[in-house]
Amino acid sequence: MEDIAKQQQNQISQVEENNSAEKKVQNTDQDNHQSDDDEDSSKKEVSEKDKMIYQKLDDFYNDYYLTDFQKFAVAKFLRENVAVGKPSVTRIREWLMNKLNGVNKPADCPAQQRGCPEVIPGLRAYPFWDSENLPWIQKIQDNYEIIKQELLSLRNQKGFQPYRGPSWTSDIKAKDGVGRKSNDSGDWNVFYLFLHNIKFEENCKKVPKTIEIIENIFPRHYHHAFFSAVTPGTHIMKHHGPTNKKLRFHMPILGVKNSRLRAGDITLNQEEGKCYVFDDSFEHEAWHDGDETRIVLIIDIWHPDLSSEEVKFLSLLQNAKMRAEKIISEQDAANDNFYKIIEMSKDLLDSNDWWTNNNKETLQQFESQKSEEKNTISS
Numbered sequence: 001m002e003d004i005a006k007q008q009q010n011q012i013s014q015v016e017e018n019n020s021a022e023k024k025v026q027n028t029d030q031d032n033h034q035s036d037d038d039e040d041s042s043k044k045e046v047s048e049k050d051k052m053i054y055q056k057l058d059d060f061y062n063d064y065y066l067t068d069f070q071k072f073a074v075a076k077f078l079r080e081n082v083a084v085g086k087p088s089v090t091r092i093r094e095w096l097m098n099k100l101n102g103v104n105k106p107a108d109c110p111a112q113q114r115g116c117p118e119v120i121p122g123l124r125a126y127p128f129w130d131s132e133n134l135p136w137i138q139k140i141q142d143n144y145e146i147i148k149q150e151l152l153s154l155r156n157q158k159g160f161q162p163y164r165g166p167s168w169t170s171d172i173k174a175k176d177g178v179g180r181k182s183n184d185s186g187d188w189n190v191f192y193l194f195l196h197n198i199k200f201e202e203n204c205k206k207v208p209k210t211i212e213i214i215e216n217i218f219p220r221h222y223h224h225a226f227f228s229a230v231t232p233g234t235h236i237m238k239h240h241g242p243t244n245k246k247l248r249f250h251m252p253i254l255g256v257k258n259s260r261l262r263a264g265d266i267t268l269n270q271e272e273g274k275c276y277v278f279d280d281s282f283e284h285e286a287w288h289d290g291d292e293t294r295i296v297l298i299i300d301i302w303h304p305d306l307s308s309e310e311v312k313f314l315s316l317l318q319n320a321k322m323r324a325e326k327i328i329s330e331q332d333a334a335n336d337n338f339y340k341i342i343e344m345s346k347d348l349l350d351s352n353d354w355w356t357n358n359n360k361e362t363l364q365q366f367e368s369q370k371s372e373e374k375n376t377i378s379s
Contacts, residue, residue, distance in 0.1 A: 064320050090122060092309075106121035120245050124305055127264030127266045127278060129247065140217060157206060163181075164181065186232065189229045196322055228298050229294070230293070234288045245306060245314060247280075247302075247303055249275065251273070253272065253295050259287070291356075
């Protein structure tokens with residue numbers, strides 16, 4: 001963008017010089033020829049700068065698989081907001097400058113965040129966020145029992161699947177041949193609600209109250225949400241999230257005793273029903289040393305420092321890229337992409353025997369719930 005601003009200033013200066021030159025009387029043909037040569041040279045220089053800038057912008061558009069209409073929308077946003085220096089898009093301006101100039105991370109990026117593929121400058125960076133600065137968390141905690149009861153209703157239903165990723169996410173191959181594992185011990189299963197621009201309709205129907213809470217209480221939902229279950233002895237290896245433009249919410253629900261979560265250089269012992277928000281662009285990992293299956297509700301939200309204009313712009317880019325990648329994945333013969341692996345993992349679990357719970361109160365709630373369901377069906 002600075003190159004564009006400089007180019008525009010040079011063009012304005014050139015026009016002023018030309019206007020001034022037209023008012024002067026040229027005394028010799030030699031002077032006239034020299035003036036023409038200088039003007040041609042200037043035009044050629046501007047043209048080369050144009051080509052370079054337009055090529056960088058075109059590469060940027062192609063990186064997100066933008067359609068012609070989307071390119072028009074992005075160009076309009078840049079022209080009306082970024083180019084004029086609108087304060088509400090300051091972070092996008094700096095991020096775009098970095099992108100066009102091949103810089104992936106700002107110079108002041110924290111060391112524990114440097115492994116993240118995308119770091120937008122100007123966003124507050126804390127491994128864990130103080131819940132006192134996030135007043136909506138209390139509303140979520142007030143609904144803990146509702147979410148817990150819906151989770152317990154899944155005990156004898158299908159929907160959980162092993163957490164797997166493409167080959168670039170891990171070196172640990174799954175024994176069943178589907179994707180790679182991100183845990184080097186134990187088992188990690190997930191019940192997806194929203195992920196990668198997909199709403200898991202059948203799963204969402206099984207927990208309608210939880211979905212209502214996610215859609216109505218969470219601020220600027222990022223459309224990533226799932227129940228995460230790890231068996232006793234599980235270690236989720238250290239890794240970074242894909243971007244710092246979102247934060248990750250955790251609500252530990254079941255089997256949380258002796259479960260730890262590290263983000264950056266801070267490690268927390270989690271507590272059942274107590275919510276946490278952390279920045280998963282920081283290196284993080286988790287351990288579960290308890291004797292019951294630990295289940296957590298995970299939900300991503302847009303970073304609170306991003307303005308509404310910035311979220312709208314980033315959403316356009318993200319949705320365009322994910323839609324295109326989903327289409328491309330259909331032609332991936334190796335099936336080495338998130339979309340294919342998620343689909344292939346759906347039916348890998350024959351039962352929920354991995355779900356262990358020794359808490360008598362929870363078991364009584366579960367048995368009571370099963371009885372109520374049977375009575376409802378019989379009536």
